[in-house]
Amino acid sequence: MSEHGSGQRVLDPMEHDSARQALLDVRQEVSKAVVGQDATVTGMLIALLSQGHVLLEGVPGVAKTLLVRALSAALSLDTKRVQFTPDLMPGDVTGSLVYDSHTSEFTFREGPVFTNLLLADEINRTPPKTQASLLEAMEERQVSVDGVSRPLPSPFLVAATQNPVEYEGTYPLPEAQLDRFLLKLTMPLPDRRDEMEVIRRHAAGFDPRDLAAAGVRPVAGAADLERARHAVSGVAVEQEIIGYIVDLVRATRTAPSFLLGVSPRGATALLNTSRSWAWLSGRGFVTPDDVKALALPCLRHRVALQPEAQMDGVRVDDVLGSILASVPVPR
Numbered sequence: 001m002s003e004h005g006s007g008q009r010v011l012d013p014m015e016h017d018s019a020r021q022a023l024l025d026v027r028q029e030v031s032k033a034v035v036g037q038d039a040t041v042t043g044m045l046i047a048l049l050s051q052g053h054v055l056l057e058g059v060p061g062v063a064k065t066l067l068v069r070a071l072s073a074a075l076s077l078d079t080k081r082v083q084f085t086p087d088l089m090p091g092d093v094t095g096s097l098v099y100d101s102h103t104s105e106f107t108f109r110e111g112p113v114f115t116n117l118l119l120a121d122e123i124n125r126t127p128p129k130t131q132a133s134l135l136e137a138m139e140e141r142q143v144s145v146d147g148v149s150r151p152l153p154s155p156f157l158v159a160a161t162q163n164p165v166e167y168e169g170t171y172p173l174p175e176a177q178l179d180r181f182l183l184k185l186t187m188p189l190p191d192r193r194d195e196m197e198v199i200r201r202h203a204a205g206f207d208p209r210d211l212a213a214a215g216v217r218p219v220a221g222a223a224d225l226e227r228a229r230h231a232v233s234g235v236a237v238e239q240e241i242i243g244y245i246v247d248l249v250r251a252t253r254t255a256p257s258f259l260l261g262v263s264p265r266g267a268t269a270l271l272n273t274s275r276s277w278a279w280l281s282g283r284g285f286v287t288p289d290d291v292k293a294l295a296l297p298c299l300r301h302r303v304a305l306q307p308e309a310q311m312d313g314v315r316v317d318d319v320l321g322s323i324l325a326s327v328p329v330p331r
Helices: 013-030 038-050 064-074 090-094 128-140 192-203 222-232 239-254 264-280 288-299 307-311 316-326
Strands: 054-057 079-083 095-100 105-110 117-121 142-145 148-151 157-162 183-186 258-260
Touching: 013 038, 013 064, 013 222, 013 264, 038 054, 038 064, 038 157, 038 183, 038 222, 038 264, 064 079, 064 117, 064 157, 090 095, 090 128, 095 142, 105 148, 128 142, 128 157, 183 288, 222 264, 239 264, 239 288, 239 316, 264 288, 288 316
Parallel strands: 054 157, 054 183, 079 117, 117 157
Antiparallel strands: 095 105, 142 148
8 A cells, every 4th residue: 555645545556456355255245145146246345345325126036135145244244124114104114303301402323324235115106205215315325313413334335226117106216216226236037047056055954143153254355345436536438438338328318218218427427336336347448338337237227218108118228239239339
């Protein structure tokens, strides 16, 4: 570790490699508990490196909760889970003032948002007021109660889940709130081989409530994440890559199937996540393939289909795929 003239910490190559290997080891640890979701685990690591939040979408039973718990165990981070329901109040998430009869004063009782990894289960089942309180904490990384701001722990990541097949009794997040999530990761059903491995593990006595027994152990921590973030900030991005990102984003705004295209915040998110992926891949520069790899998870929740496109069964990912195929790639 050294310092340049501004006093900023500069990591040497060996520290880069050490931090990278620690995070790559995390994927191996999580796979001891969760089968066939390597892409989702990588997406979560990219979100942590980019200091963003994740929207997880998948049918019930694909191990969304287990994945977050295993990730926090491998990273030696604190985690909490909140089941979002129609009667959940903002204070149930952020915390509230509680009257202490012994001191005759109000004291602040922290809510579950005061953690490192928060699983917000079925976020679209709670009313907009409670949704907004969580999203404010995500954006500001602090909670303000009675005029006092209380910072949230670092690192801090919200993994909010949505059920893609059941919308009765839900409050869908509006586009402006969806745009606050860095990535939208879809967790597919496992293929036959992976599903057989899941059943085999359970037949052998696997208990999802006991990660230690499954062999999941801490292999990285907050210090590794901090070193990794410093390293990611040094990943080079050429002007041609910036132009490519801008061209992709602008193409979503003129696509006939889209009612709403990607905002400049989405372009910034694509840049940041591409740098994180390039660094995890062992490179000090971003390539067009890095941008392509993150385009779908980074942009799919920032666009809205035209009503007629929805009626025709058009999928957002298919339209984005056509844009990726049509926008010229820098050489």
